Amino acid sequence: MIRLIFFIFALTMSAPVFADEVDKILTAPAPHEIIDALPSGERERVISALGQRLENDVATIGPVLCAMSPWTTGDQAEDLALQQAAWRMMQQDGNAESSNVRWLDCLASNRVEETGYKTVALDPMFDLRQSACTGAIDVSGVPEALIGIEAFNEEYSQGLASEASDGQSEVFSFYPLRNATRQATFYAALAVAADQDGKHDLAAQHLEDAADVLDAKLDELNSGSVSETRNGWRRHNDVEFYAALYRWLATGTGIERIEAFLAPIPVKQNPIFANALSDDLRNRIPDEFVDMIYVERLLPGAQGTSANDECEQWRRRSYSTSHLAKVVLDCSSDRNLVTFDTCMMSLEATDWTVVFATPIARQSDADGIKESIGVFIERALATPDAFGSEREELRSRLLDFKVVPYGTNRLRFSSSATFSTSERERLERVFSETSYRGIEPLFYRPRAY
Known part of the structure; x- marks a missing residue:
């Protein structure tokens, strides 16, 4: 707090001092x-x-203008x-x-205005x-939000496109792409509300509207812009999956699109994605890596007055593509929105791994550390009635680990098995x-790259 007061005081001083203090702010944690804590002026x-x-130092200035509350000069x-x-x-x-x-895309979207990204989407x-x-x-x-997002998408995309030079391959923003799944979520909320009012045809129409928005974005990505859109490849699965899900919920057709995600x-x-991945990224991504799907809320409001259940269904996390598809298909016997949503409450991540971190050790200590981890696991699982009949199976999975070098003279032991949430x-x-x-022991989920 004292340091912050000093910054604020110094910024009221002469121009050279002001420039120095801006430099100090940029080197602060x-x-x-x-x-954001400064007086508005x-x-x-x-x-x-x-x-x-900005033009001379995007790497420093960009993250600041991106992370702050919406900016204005x-x-x-x-x-x-x-x-x-x-x-x-x-x-x-390019x-x-x-x-x-x-950083440029983020800061450009973070401008203060009535049609700014935070105001219309977040x-x-x-x-x-x-x-x-x-x-x-x-x-x-929600209707006003949908109008606002559409206006933002159009204004932002046109502004970005207007800065492209003739003949060059355009770069497209992430935010209209992210907004497509957000629009679908809003339409799904309208569908649930209509369904609860007994307006089932209107509910189906709202779900088709959600699918239409997503399929239009999918066509755009597949036509070639996935490599020119920031995070295009990372959001492709999301757009395709939700387009299929909402189309099926609306019409009962297209279940095969969801089934395809069982083996993505x-x-x-x-x-x-051939032209969307850099050489560096290709070298870092495992050959079998499949991008996960982000789940915000499939059917907002479907749990009605059950506040705890409804709130827990706002996931706001990513899931294994094939696992998410399997749970959806397991719940696909009934397209009733409440029934389907209630069935989806069983969804949880199943890809946690556990890493047993150890004090500084040499590779020659590995066998001794393995024995120590074994003792640790036995002690943990000895807790009376903690796991019942699952104890032996959990013990077997926990003891199935491999040695992973970590830093200098450090070893970690990473489980080969995976665990549910x-x-x-x-x-x-x-x-x-x-x-x-x-x-x-530390738990991790797969890296998202």
């Missing part, structure tokens, strides 16, 4: 928080200074000029997956979730009460 002054530096013309500069630099860069394009979804968690979901603002094509083998939660409870020779 969380510069965006410092800037000083905040605008700092943002203006950052905008003037206090002058609409200057704000527009800064946004246009970001778009221009995105097009000049690589949709570069770090600079990531805030309405937050409000919808908050009302759902009270057990009385409010969809009254690995990222590196998918011809659609509920298994992880139970194991974490007994692990927290178990101690033996510095063994520290």
